[in-house]
Amino acid sequence: MPRPVYKEIVDILVNFNAVDLRSRFDQLGRTFAERGVTFALGGEERPFPLDLIPRIITAVEWGELAAGIRQRVLALEAFLDDVYSHGKCLDDHIVPRSLVTSSPHFRREAMGIDSDNASRITVSGIDIIRDEEGKFRVLEDNVRIPSGVSYVIENRRAMTQSFGTLFSHHRVHPVDEYPARLLAALRRSAPEGVRDPTIVVLTPGVHNSAYFEHVLLARLMGVELVEGSDLLVLGNNVLMRTTHGERPVHVIYRRVDDEWLDPLHFRPDSILGVAGLVNAARAKTVTIANAIGNGVADDKLLYTYVPDLIRYYLNEEPLLHNVESFRLEDPDSLHEVIEHLEKYVVKPVDGSGGKGIVIGPQADEATLTAMRKTLLHDPRGFIAQRTVALSTVPTFVNNHLAPRHVDLRPFAINDGKDVWVLPGGLTRVALPEGALVVNSSQGGGSKDTWVLADESEIAREAEVMRTNAARLLSPPVNGAFRQYGPDPDSSGDQ
Template structure:
């Protein structure tokens, strides 16, 4: 079992023989369960996923359609105190994202005060003037956030990326947990694991809480682009488990600035829409006129305050990679305090000095397109070939404003079942944070993505990534 030099969340720096104190029980479980048996359980879980048809694409993983993402049977575990600290940081970050969106589509104080370069927002396609001046019901913009984190040490977490549009992956969190309970019940005896199966209830509560005022029993729906979408399973799964209708654009009509769903029994007024359709395809009268998916008049109903859209249109400006580098300033500006969850150090190549540094250190850095996602348009310096580095150098010189660069972090690892037995593999983490009119809720769990290839730091499903269950312990003692 090789060591990567990185912090292993179970084994620490000492390897399997000297696990971190709180994880002795898990380490023992790993050691005592024969690899064949682990393999058998893992195959059983994957067979179940295949039967359910679970596929999902994290932003931009367009080629991940209809692909089953490998599942790893060894869970990742957060201690209670680790989780509490993490949660505080997540709540602060999501509150700042909401405050930023409220400001940027309203008074734009943050630009007036010179915290952000105005052109970074105003010239950014993710800033949608079409929805400027609209305040969503109850002033909530980013109802469902997925904040991508990486870890480098016991108490060192960094935000890699914010997802404030339509973050996916929550069905994996739920299905992974169900599989683990079925296949490894002994783990739930040994550990007191916070349940995640209340997520659909939490989501429904969040949706109801942001219904337009005066609607006593708000009607909520999930809006999907349709069954050809790679995350369709998740859309139908969430609608099913919340007990609300799953609709496509053609099922919705807007009349007199009010949204209705067409049903066999006639039209039913709709108050809250969890839309899993990108902004561009929401309303052809306002966004892309060639869109066949949208609901004409939807933005008018939204502007009139007659419907809540989760998440709010225009949110892309908050999770844009160019804006990301300013998140510490954004958090400070709106919360008055320092960010509890730091960013990964980021060089903005649009700044000449930063560009110079990046060009001088390409073999050490990770370079990303500001508008790219899914692990595409990305250079991982330490593992790149000379030709790849030179191609990026040329691209950076030609269009520096399109890139940011970050140091290559020693991402934490978690023991993972490989063909050669258990070995450390790098992971990241996407917790889900729900914001309603009443409060911010951090789901005690999330999606752990694991880079299955030895040494790989790229966890994207399209690039050989898998998933693991993520336990949050209710008590620290194992």
């Protein structure tokens, strides 16, 4: 049974006949194809199917969720600051030193790089699921270059165009504030003494699966979208090549992975990056957002320590719980997981996009056997989690409504002073029946995510609008309205 909040939506949709629904569903797809809202998978451009039925989150639920995300981001921010400077949490044995040094995304090159104004996790996407009891839990943290916010913005645009009527029964928080918030955070993060910073979005280029998003963000923020070859570093200053010569760049919102970012320090074969970028960041002439080396904070093994980090840095109890997880370097846990692998979900610690995940209950014996072997060989490389029956939401499948599993990726922006969570986020839905992996690269779709406004906010808004409407505008001026020439209908000629 769908929860009551979906009742009104379903009631409205029931009034559409199947053909009508189908045509609107197709229209959503067409809108996306026309606007080029696609993701690339194996070199092929595909649309990311948007479902007709929004995911609904009530104001109260959202309040709890946003507070929990904010707390988590602050703790991870403190952790990264610590790890790349004094390492207090390592001295205090909150997190084992070996975890950090063995993390594939820990970057020694970033030690001691500290910009004065910037947060390290300017943008984060914390993946959330709802468990069997309806409680929100954190599935994983993404604090490197989380993507997906463009779908949040585009989904909303497409929904209001095709299904405007659905919005008439709900007060939904808008999502279009995101680019302005991100821009403000990036401006604030500029190096000391730069009054009017030049901000750019750095993309790996047109073949990246999230290229569409890079374009959208650059456009909505009104900043340049640059590729590595557009930039150069001269004397520790980052410059971009323009038609009027080289122009200094102060803040880089980069969507290029650490290891491709600077061929001097990371992969020497990278043509996506800019030689000398790391040194420029160290010289504080440029801010790189998100910071280099953030991957140590979304290492899946570190994930199991986040509740401790919240207590350690913030002196608070975690508001959002993890999914119960096992650290496989602990022999007892490893034994338990290997014995009952068919009950667990096993994830590589540095994976993303659902790559390398084995879902025990759905895996065949050969996969399980191979996984057992891998785990014995490399327990640090994986964590195991309890299989959670993800919550389901009514979804339009083959011309009727059916429950499908969903997760949620809310996006948070940390401007160095506070963390703002975009009301909504990307709801991904697993389209094959029973499927638990909701990634876009594995047959997933998405839903527009509605965070309902609370009643007092609505009343306040209405008051403002009434006041404004009271100041009557003068009516538009119309000129003479006359038709010239012969009436086209009466003329036989064209």
